[in-house]
Structures are given as C-alpha cells and as structure tokens.
Amino acid sequence: MNTDLATDQPHTSRVYDYFLGGKDNYEADRQAAEEILKVWPDIRVAARVNRQFMQRSTRFLAESGIRQFLDIGTGIPTEPNLHQIAQATAPDAKVVYVDNDPLVLAHARAYMTGTELGATTYIYGDVTDPGSILKPPELSDFLDLSQPVGLSMIALLHFVEADVPAILSAFLDALAPGSYLAICTITADFAPDAVLRAQDVYRVRNLPAQVRTRDEVTSWFAGLELLDPGVVPPHRWRAGETTDFSPSFDAKVSCYSGVARKP
Numbered sequence: 001m002n003t004d005l006a007t008d009q010p011h012t013s014r015v016y017d018y019f020l021g022g023k024d025n026y027e028a029d030r031q032a033a034e035e036i037l038k039v040w041p042d043i044r045v046a047a048r049v050n051r052q053f054m055q056r057s058t059r060f061l062a063e064s065g066i067r068q069f070l071d072i073g074t075g076i077p078t079e080p081n082l083h084q085i086a087q088a089t090a091p092d093a094k095v096v097y098v099d100n101d102p103l104v105l106a107h108a109r110a111y112m113t114g115t116e117l118g119a120t121t122y123i124y125g126d127v128t129d130p131g132s133i134l135k136p137p138e139l140s141d142f143l144d145l146s147q148p149v150g151l152s153m154i155a156l157l158h159f160v161e162a163d164v165p166a167i168l169s170a171f172l173d174a175l176a177p178g179s180y181l182a183i184c185t186i187t188a189d190f191a192p193d194a195v196l197r198a199q200d201v202y203r204v205r206n207l208p209a210q211v212r213t214r215d216e217v218t219s220w221f222a223g224l225e226l227l228d229p230g231v232v233p234p235h236r237w238r239a240g241e242t243t244d245f246s247p248s249f250d251a252k253v254s255c256y257s258g259v260a261r262k263p
C-alpha cells in the first residue's frame with residue numbers, strides 16, 4: 001500500500017475538495033483546480049449537483065430497502081457523508097468506503113464513524129483492480145454478499161480510462177440479485193469546448209480523465225434494470241434541490257447519472 005501523500009502532485013480527491021470549498025487540499029491541487037476553473041468555470045456547480053445526486057440516490061436506495069452500501073471513490077469527507085444519509089433512513093445500514101488516495105484513508109479513519117446500530121469501514125483500494133477490493137476478508141467480513149448491496153461510483157468513472165464495462169461486471173457479478181448500481185460521471189455532450197479543455201488540464205498533470213457520451217454511460221447499465229428517468233444529468237434524476245432545467249444548466253453540470261437494479 002502506497003501511503004505517501006505526495007502533496008507536490010495534484011490528486012483528484014483534493015482538487016474536488018477545493019471545488020467544494022473544503023480545506024483538505026494543497027498548493028499543487030489548488031493550482032490544478034484554478035487551471036480547470038479557467039476553462040470550465042462552472043465545474044463547482046457540477047461538483048455541488050453531483051454531491052446532491054449522491055445524497056438523493058443513497059436516500060433512494062435506503063428507502064428501497066438496501067442496508068449495505070459499497071461506495072467506491074468516496075472522496076475526502078464532506079458532510080453529509082454517504083453513511084450519514086443512509087443511516088438517517090436506515091440506522092442499521094453498513095457502509096464500506098473505498099478510495100485510492102492515502103489522504104482519504106487518513107481522514108476516513110478519523111471521521112467515518114458509524115451509529116450504534118450501523119457501521120462503516122474503509123478499504124484502501126483501486127477500482128481498476130476489482131479483485132483487490134472484492135477479495136476476502138475485508139469486504140466479505142463486513143458485508144453479507146448473499147444480500148443486496150448498493151454499489152455507488154459517484155464522480156469516479158471519469159477518472160478511469162480503463163475498460164469500465166469489465167470493471168462493472170467484476171463488481172456486479174460479486175453482488176446478489178436486488179443490488180443496485182448508482183453512477184454519476186462527466187460528459188462533454190453539453191459543453192464540449194469547456195469540458196474537453198478541462199480533461200486536457202487533468203491529463204497534462206498526469207491525472208487520468210475520460211469523458212463519456214450518453215450512449216456509453218447507458219451501455220454501462222446493460223443487463224440491469226435501469227430505473228426511471230434513465231441516464232440523465234444528475235439534477236434531472238428524480239426531484240431534487242435544483243429547479244433550473246434549462247439547457248444552459250445541463251451544460252454547467254455536464255454529468256450523466258443513473259441508477260439500476262440487478263435482476
């Protein structure tokens with residue numbers, strides 16, 4: 001396990017923390033973030049709306065009976081965190097957090113405590129190596145994999161250039177029928193100039209970045225029951241905080257989201 005914080009290099013978690021107004025970022029992250037803001041000034045709107053989707057989709061899963069959550073690409077703690085949302089509806093909910101940033105690991109230990117009934121744990125792992133996350137005992141000791149799990153990958157897969165369908169299959173194959181998959185990821189469909197320039201800024205700094213089209217994101221849910229309203233920008237996924245449904249707001253958000261159930 002590489003636990004070097006490497007603060008001289010930007011990290012996607014810390015750049016995102018800067019966008020959300022957090023304090024867990026370093027000079028290299030702030031410089032990268034400012035470069036991204038120059039080309040995509042609305043990325044802060046995207047981060048906020050994405051975070052709201054995380055909350056809404058988690059609440060939906062808890063209300064649908066899910067009591068076990070696997071959240072990959074957790075990020076630096078930002079209240080309310082996923083376990084707080086899940087446990088507000090289902091106090092006995094268990095949450096496994098996974099991230100590959102050692103800084104998230106350090107914070108996760110300090111902040112992510114469970115309720116009396118529920119519990120949280122943390123696995124330092126890389127989504128591009130599903131076996132490292134799925135292998136016993138960490139995950140299977142904590143979650144009962146014979147029961148449904150809510151798998152969330154929120155604002156994660158645009159940092160994955162590898163074969164996303166293969167990664168998703170590996171995780172979904174390990175999960176019981178009745179499990180859910182919730183995704184939110186960046187697209188250049190609405191504002192190609194700004195978003196593709198932002199993608200370049202990430203790549204120049206050796207951060208993986210890959211935007212996706214609606215068709216690509218839709219294909220990730222193949223074999224699952226995609227819930228209404230399908231693959232849509234996150235503020236359009238069921239009733240939420242946003243009341244602006246104009247094309248210009250879709251362009252500001254420039255993400256696709258979706259939730260599906262494993263039959």
Ligand SMILES: C[S@@+](CC[C@H](N)C(=O)[O-])C[C@H]1O[C@@H](n2cnc3c(N)ncnc32)[C@H](O)[C@@H]1O
Pocket residue numbers: 012013016050051054072073074075076098099100101104125126127128153154155156159160
């Ligand atoms: C933009 S943040 C999203 C945080 C949170 N899910 C949310 O939506 O607010 C992306 C997170 O994914 C993590 N990440 C990036 N690539 C990863 C990988 N290959 N495996 C696991 N985590 C990764 C980053 O460290 C970061 O914490």
